[in-house]
Amino acid sequence: MKQNDGKRVAIIGGGVIGCLTALSLHRLGAAPVILEKGSAGREASWAGAGILCPIHPWLYPDSFTRLIEDSLALYPELSAMLLEMTGISVQWRTTGLLIPFFEDDRIHHHDDALAWSARFGWRVEELDAAQTCAHEPTISAQVSGSLLWPDVGQVRNPRLLAAARQALKICRVPVREQSEVIGLDAHNNAYTVRLADGGSIEADDVLLAAGSWSGELSRLMGLQLPVEPVKGQIVLLKDEPGRVNHIIKHDDAYMVPRVDGHILVGASMERVGFQTGTTDAVVDQLLAATYRITPGLKRAQIVQQWMGFRPGSPDGMPYLGPVDGRPGLWVASGHYRNGVALAPGTADLMSRWIMGETPPSDLSDFRVNRPVVEKDKVGFPAV
Ligand SMILES: Cc1cc2nc3c(=O)[nH]c(=O)nc-3n(C[C@H](O)[C@H](O)[C@H](O)COP(=O)(O)OP(=O)(O)OC[C@H]3O[C@@H](n4cnc5c(N)ncnc54)[C@H](O)[C@@H]3O)c2cc1C
Structure with missing residues (x-):
């Protein structure tokens, strides 16, 4: 013993x-x-x-x-x-992470992201606009290019x-x-x-x-x-499986495709204490960002919305x-x-x-x- x-x-x-x-x-x-x-x-x-x-x-x-x-x-x-x-399968799988770039982005992560990837040996691919749209058919034609980390995973x-x-x-x-x-x-x-x-x-x-x-x-x-709560709201969409292939991350919203065609759209960052419940204003903001980044998702069904408190440090x-x-x-x-x-x-x-x-x-x-x-x-x- x-x-x-x-x-x-x-x-x-x-x-x-x-x-x-x-x-x-x-x-x-x-x-x-x-x-x-x-x-x-x-x-x-x-x-x-x-x-x-x-x-x-x-x-x-x-x-x-x-x-x-x-x-x-x-x-x-x-x-x-x-x-x-x-x-129980936790649906741990590698879907890759794609960060698209647009002309009017407030923050441009391109150089810092590449330097970080090289430093830590994370595989990353630079895609031009046409390649980005080929990878993600729902993405806006306004996209100027993207970075794709093919080895990034997700879990349900x-x-x-x-x-x-x-x-x-x-x-x-x-x-x-x-x-x-x-x-x-x-x-x-x-x-x-x-x-x-x-x-x-x-x-x-x-x-x-x-x-x-x-x-x-x-x-x-x-x-x-x-440690303080930072509220995050999420909207759940449903489309045919395979409409979104990678996790798509932009400063205004991210989309996480599940294997069955559900797509999580997140997430707000709100310092409002322990105020529970979703709000129309935030849901509208997330949907507006989704339709701007990935207009092809306009036809997706809005299934549900929820929120949680991130333990913020x-x-x-x-x-x-x-x-x-x-x-x-x-x-x-x-x-x-x-x-x-x-x-x-x-x-x-x-x-x-x-x-x-x-x-x-x-x-x-x-x-x-x-x-x-x-x-x-x-x-x-x-x-
Ligand atoms: C919208 C949103 C999106 C996120 N997306 C991601 C993501 O994509 N990837 C990622 O890695 N992370 C993500 N996070 C963050 C991640 O979910 C959290 O960091 C993580 O879940 C924290 O886990 P935890 O166990 O510390 O906290 P919690 O899951 O909040 O668990 C803490 C538990 O403590 C209990 N508790 C509190 N006080 C007491 C008490 N006095 N006595 C007994 N029990 C108590 C609570 O009831 C709760 O069940 C996201 C979070 C949110 C809200």
């Missing part, structure tokens, strides 16, 4: 980060329990588009690309393992969450839903996690993985994690690691626009770290107490 076998780890939050970390901890011999205030896998992790590449990776430090690459490398094994265990995240939930059930990892955490008391090298219903859980270690709620929850624990990067001065308290949150891409790597890293392994690389860019970067110095296009 290893020293940490049976370690009781309370994971706060049953999103993709909490669920995959729990699975990984279980495989390493720990005894995790997920505490979820609502239903597991129904917040950002369900709502997201499942693009397995940062929206504009060249805007981040190189350490972030490495974190993404380490995580993406785990997707083949993870999706095969989940399929074998649960029979509701299925990923369903498979992870099922796998947790098979492994008998407790997922306690309707169990809102309201505080934490430390005592004798362990924690009492307090719940809103008056109950509590004893744990050796605690992992804060509460997505957008991690900021306010951290304050209840005496921490100052600057000021610099767009996650907080990963231990909390200084609080032995046994860990954070894996603030994954912002990239939590689905980063989830397998986060789960692997955090579970090993919690079980006593030393991380294989320098993770100081993601440390919990790093200085807060001013928002206006971060170069994200405000889509």
